[in-house]
Amino acid sequence: MFAVTILGNNSALPAYDRHPTAQIVTIGDQLLLIDCGEGTQMQLSRYKVRRGKLNHIFISHLHGDHYFGLIGLITSMGLLGREQPLYLYAPSGLDAIIELQLKVAATTLPFELVFHPLEKETVLVDTSKFSVSCFATQHRIPCWGFLVREKKSPRKIDTHKLKSFEIPTGFYPALKAGEDYTHPDGSIIYNHQVTVTNAAPRSYAYCADTIYDERLAEVTREVDLLYHESTYLKEMEDRAAERFHSTTVQAATIALKANARRLLLGHFSSKYEQLNDYLSEAITIFPNTQLAIEGVTFRILNAT
């Protein structure tokens, strides 16, 4: 499973039961939380997300609509008796805010909160299953996007074919890596006899708040799903630039230039009650676009 579930899709002001930014990326048995606007803990309950599997939280920048829900989530995790460490990746400054809020409440968390300040474009998480790296976006204050990449063995075992041969299970990792198997009697089972090419690893890019920036198309090149903010409709291009935000057309243009497979639009302005125009404007440039509707889970699919 590799998917993103939208918990909040609105920009600064909550409106029309749309919430400030937050999303859950499910990858294998891990949940990653990207941004955590006010009310995120309630949204997690509403959409029945299991917090126990949440070990990594990424905060793009320190505008409140991207992190005001974090302290509530963290303290609730403490009240619920969490014990395993929680890893937090965010711009420097958030650590001091959290410390101060715990201090005035005379609260000690029952788990370790490991803070990693975002300072440069780098790999933040690197497991055998996936990696998460960050990249700078252009906003009024330092702001970071995140790229989640699945890892896969180059080869996948064909269990049906495997039945014809006696290969010890301990050799399976080597098979996945492309090696041939030599029986004790010297006979060789060639790798291609029992494996097939694996599907390409999938990727998801989260372009946080940003002005139109073509460099983002390079950074997110060929991603399977690109989330790009589109705070405004195209008519508000000047205002978008002034506030370091993007329009529908700009988001779609980045998706096109990146040769992304699919585009997800979010961070909608509370100026607009209806979202239809966001979609109709974007698809004129990039047809494979969807709106980040709250509660919806978007699977990240292979290119094919």
Added chain:
Amino acid sequence: MFAVTILGNNSALPAYDRHPTAQIVTIGDQLLLIDCGEGTQMQLSRYKVRRGKLNHIFISHLHGDHYFGLIGLITSMGLLGREQPLYLYAPSGLDAIIELQLKVAATTLPFELVFHPLEKETVLVDTSKFSVSCFATQHRIPCWGFLVREKKSPRKIDTHKLKSFEIPTGFYPALKAGEDYTHPDGSIIYNHQVTVTNAAPRSYAYCADTIYDERLAEVTREVDLLYHESTYLKEMEDRAAERFHSTTVQAATIALKANARRLLLGHFSSKYEQLNDYLSEAITIFPNTQLAIEGVTFRILNAT
């Protein structure tokens, strides 16, 4: 109009669509916000409360379920272009948290936020229409309750009777204060001819988080509506004491000892999905009890 509208009635963990503590007191043309748990700004929208009339915010203590929604509310007020000053009464420490959060966002509020630290039992707001004072409760960290008292002239003009006499409107305040009116020709209209006794001023007390403390019955003596926390049912009396909270029976006992007119129970534990037992337990001690249900407005009525 003198009433309290419940925005959040749950204790620390949000659950069952119950929210952390927040309530709006409407008095005349003013709105007062007491406590501001996470999601309060959404609850204000949900229940169509007009923020423009909100000029005073009171925070009982610095446990997150009583103030995590404040920074979101304040910054949204800024985004919406508020210009008039906002008065904040809260334990010291909250000012530093807000300053830090505005600083990391490079945000300047377009209105003045006037911070008043709660340090002793005193009158906080004193207008011609009402006063708000604070009193200490007993909790794990410094915690304050609030007492809102209406002010009324001793006499009320009887507009029906007034028609028979020629009294300049400029003299009305003197009439309300009990004075007689002397016509230029020397004839006297006695006060009792055109006024009646006004109903007694009404009062509302908010007993924030507290262990059972009989002193609260003195402080809130004869209030028309007493809000008292009852985090737990009576079976959890030990746990309540351990955590400096109260039970249904304890809250009702305070209401009884205070000779309050009515009791409002809130701050329900997320241990309980159903709230029926809160009511049935409390009314055995104090029959005139209601549950603080979110979205409901409780009018503060005179004794009669």
